[in-house]
Amino acid sequence: MKSKPDRPAPLFWLLFAGGGTASAMILPALVFITGIAVPAGWLSQNDLLALVRNPIGRVVLVGLVFLFLFHWAHRFRYALVDLGLRGLGSQGWLFYGAAAVGTLLAGLAAVRM
Amino acid sequence: MTTELTRPLPRSWWLQKSPYFQFMIRELTSLAVLAYSSLIVWALWSANDKGPFSTFFDFLETPLSVWLHMLVLVAALYHTGSWIALTPKVMVLWQDDEQVDPDLIAGANGILFLAITGVLLWLVL
Numbered sequence: 705m706k707s708k709p710d711r712p713a714p715l716f717w718l719l720f721a722g723g724g725t726a727s728a729m730i731l732p733a734l735v736f737i738t739g740i741a742v743p744a745g746w747l748s749q750n751d752l753l754a755l756v757r758n759p760i761g762r763v764v765l766v767g768l769v770f771l772f773l774f775h776w777a778h779r780f781r782y783a784l785v786d787l788g789l790r791g792l793g794s795q796g797w798l799f800y801g802a803a804a805v806g807t808l809l810a811g812l813a814a815v816r817m
Numbered sequence: 818m819t820t821e822l823t824r825p826l827p828r829s830w831w832l833q834k835s836p837y838f839q840f841m842i843r844e845l846t847s848l849a850v851l852a853y854s855s856l857i858v859w860a861l862w863s864a865n866d867k868g869p870f871s872t873f874f875d876f877l878e879t880p881l882s883v884w885l886h887m888l889v890l891v892a893a894l895y896h897t898g899s900w901i902a903l904t905p906k907v908m909v910l911w912q913d914d915e916q917v918d919p920d921l922i923a924g925a926n927g928i929l930f931l932a933i934t935g936v937l938l939w940l941v942l
Contacts, residue, residue: 721907723850724896724900725900727850727893727896728896728897728900728901728930729897729929729930729933729934730933730934730937731849731850731853731889731893731896731897732890732893732894732897732934733933733934733937733938734853734937735853735886735889735890735893736890736934736938737937737938737941737942738856738877738882738886739877739882739883739885739886739887739889739890740883740886741938741941741942742874742877742878743877743878743882743883746942747941747942749870749871749874752874753864753867753870753874755941756860756861756864756870757864762861765857765860765861766861768854768857769854769857769858769861772850772851772853772854772857773850773851773854775847775850776847776848776850776851776854779844779847780844780845780847780848780851782844783841783844783845783847786831786841786844787828787831787841788826788828806854806855806858809858809862810857810858810861813858813861813862813864813865814861816865817861817864817865
């Protein structure tokens with residue numbers, strides 16, 4: 705059986721690892737902020753809006769969406785293969801494409817703000 | 818002619834042993850990462866104006882949002898734990914001729930996680 709080398713694969717593995725590390729390190733804190741601190745009233749609407757609108761905050765959020773989504777795309781597509789959905793999981797473009805669209809949406813929102 | 822031979826595997830294979838189950842849960846924590854990414858995109862799109870942003874902010878205060886956040890938090894912490902547990906396998910460090918203790922590498926990453934969480938919450942709250 706002959707198969708062509710999968711040249712973009714290392715890039716997706718790199719993004720998977722980058723997104724995995726980023727989410728492991730800061731996702732719990734982010735979830736704490738929007739899921740506990742906001743409903744508890746420790747962070748006002750204006751303060752949260754200021755954080756999202758802050759130029760540094762914006763860049764960080766878009767960067768996180770980029771890494772998070774490519775982490776999800778890679779891990780989830782192989783999980784689908786492991787769950788017996790080989791046909792769906794092998795359509796890499798579907799998952800990486802969705803991650804790219806999500807990143808684009810985040811970037812667009814940040815630019816036109 | 819060649820055919821690809823794959824061994825038949827029941828779809829429920831990951832329910833049959835605890836480590837398999839833990840592996841699958843670990844992989845599926847990526848869905849929580851996807852869910853939170855969507856929330857960030859929503860926040861960015863609504864931050865244009867006060868009106869849309871208050872819709873977003875009001876959602877955060879609903880019980881539905883709080884429950885979803887708790888689910889995502891459990892998954893996120895599981896991801897953090899399993900990711901840190903794997904760091905010594907990915908990062909094998911040598912000092913002179915001796916391998917650095919794997920527990921030290923995982924421990925250092927755990928401390929880094931706590932420090933980042935602490936600094937981020939201190940900055941924001």
